[in-house]
Amino acid sequence: MASLPNILFLLSSIFFFFFFISISALNSASSFTSLEHTHFSPLRDFCNNRPYPEACFDSLKLSISLNIDTNLITYLLHTLQTAISEVENLTNLFLNIGGSNNDIIEKQRGTIQDCQELHQITLSSLQRISVSGIQAGDYRKLSDARTYLSAALTNKNTCLEGLDSASGPLKPVLVDSLISTYKHVSNSLSMLPKPVSRKKGRKNRRLLGFPKWISKKDRRILQSDDGDEYDPSQVIIVAADGNGNFSTISDAIKFAPVQSDDRIIIFVKRGLYKENVEIPRNKPNIVLIGDGREVTFITGSRSVGDGWTTYGSATLAVSGEGFLARDITIENTAGPEKHQAVALRVNADQSALYRCTINGYQDTLYVHSFRQFYRECDISGTIDYIFGNAAVIFQGCHIISRMPMLGQFTVLTAQSRDSSDEDTGISIQKCSIVATEDLKSAFNNKTVRSYLGRPWKVYSRTVILDSFIDGFIDQAGWIKWTNDDDEDTDSLYYGEYNNKGPGSATDNRVSWSGYHVMDDYDAYDFTVPNFINGDEWLDSTSFPYDDGV
Secondary structure (H helix, E strand, C coil): CCCHHHHHHHHHHHHHHHHHHHHHHHHHHHHHHHHHHHHHHHHHHHHCCCCCHHHHHHHHHHHHHCCCCCCHHHHHHHHHHHHHHHHHHHHHHHHHHHCCCCCCCHHHHHHHHHHHHHHHHHHHHHHCCCHHHHHCCCHHHHHHHHHHHHHHHHHHHHHHHHHHCCCCCCHHHHHHHHHHHHHHHHHHHHHCCCCCCCCCCCCCCEECCCCCCCCHHHHHHHHCCCHHHCCCCCCEEECCCCCCCECCHHHHHHHCCCCCCCCEEEEECCEEEECCEEECCCCCCEEEEECCCCCEEEEECCCHHHCCCCHHHCCEEECCCCCEEECCEEEECCCHHHCCCCCEEECCCCEEEECCEEECCCCCEEECCCEEEEECCEEEECEEEEEECCEEEEECCEEEECCCCCCCCEEEEEECCCCCCCCCEEEEECCEEEECHHHHHHHHCCCCCEEEECCCCCCCEEEEECCEECCCECCCCECCCCCCCCCCCCCCEEEEECCECCCCCCCCCCCCCCEEECCHHHHHCCCHHHHCCHHHHHHHCCCCEECCC
8 A cells, every 4th residue: 555655746746747738738729829819810800890790700710721812802702602601591491481380470471481582582692793793893793792782681681670570489590590691791791892983974864775785676665655556476465354465464474484584575454453463583574564554553452450561562562673664553552551551562673663653651662672763653652651772763753742640740761771881772863742732731730740751770871862842841851760869860871952842941951960961973973873873774674864963
């Protein structure tokens, strides 16, 4: 048996051995941490300037570890690849949930369907981004990429808004997955350089014409104002009385080919079409031409009050890019008491409407995302009746505020840009902003107030240029989203330029730092060439437009 001194000596030796090992390990870890800090320091600095620094660092540190050539394009490429992979996983998650029998309430099931569509659009958009075009400094490719990423972030917010009013055991998982996935999308957008404004100084060149690549058939059809002249072999004809190829617009859309590179012309004869029409993302280049907005009507009555999501309530919902419409009235007849009830929702890139009427009450026109253009359209409603996060221009339109319910005020716009990186906003140019007779009387009696807009999100952006503003608009012009005195109005951008009419005076407008009385240079940033890059794609529509101020 060992003596006590020998045992104490042995224990002391073991203690000092492990003490030495621990000190060595700490020194090694400290050296490694110092090395890691030095090695990753430039990446840390880069990612600290992104909206989500940790997500940025985690997605890029492998490329640094492998000594891959690192520059902005490399960072962007890796972040985009991460974003695409994460969105694919999220899309599959929503698809699996939508097809399962788990415990989801019906309202949430409608939200799941919205989210499925939105994330598929996001995935398609991300896959279309041309990194080589961005690397070459191609202005249009850069603009396209910024448009696609901005739309993706809008899709995320729309899905989250639907989930916010839903319930069920899977809600927390879905919300966490959404927020985590789109951090990479937001970081990607922040890495893209912002294009500079082009063609400063050009003014009021009204364009009507076609590029050489537009077919003679398309030119003839798009320029014709008489439906009787259309060749039935070249046009799908819808007639409510049965004297056409189809009696409903929805059947004509179903018949239209998938992923067509050519325009699909659908002529809708005079009549009342009581249907909810959806143009999905795999049906691009659909053109709806009516007999005239006084005689061709698409009407529906879905609403949030009846259990639909705002996104899903649209009478006409457009997700197929390149959509055009002319000489048609689109309306939601749910009424003001049903709250949000969309007449037209557009989340399709390079979409344009000409000589159309869009009628509703709350949330009439959902300019959801991408680039859009409206010319000589009549748009009516009560609260937030032009809303969303597209990059959209209205030219020569008649914007009509209607009488709201008792105790409500009226608001034209609710723009939902929530990041300074997003190239989105509402530009109202050469329009007239007026009120119905009953609303004018209410204004005169001081029972209803009316405003030009309110910020749905903190970076909300809306401008009114060269327009007529009638006297029913409150002198303050704009109003906060809530009554909270601490609501942020510094990061928004509201602007007015060269407007006329009794409601156009800017002397007593809001004193927010985000409000601007604009000059020529400011206003030109919100014109067709700069804001929606429309000086190419609009030329192919036959629709007139002005490219300056």
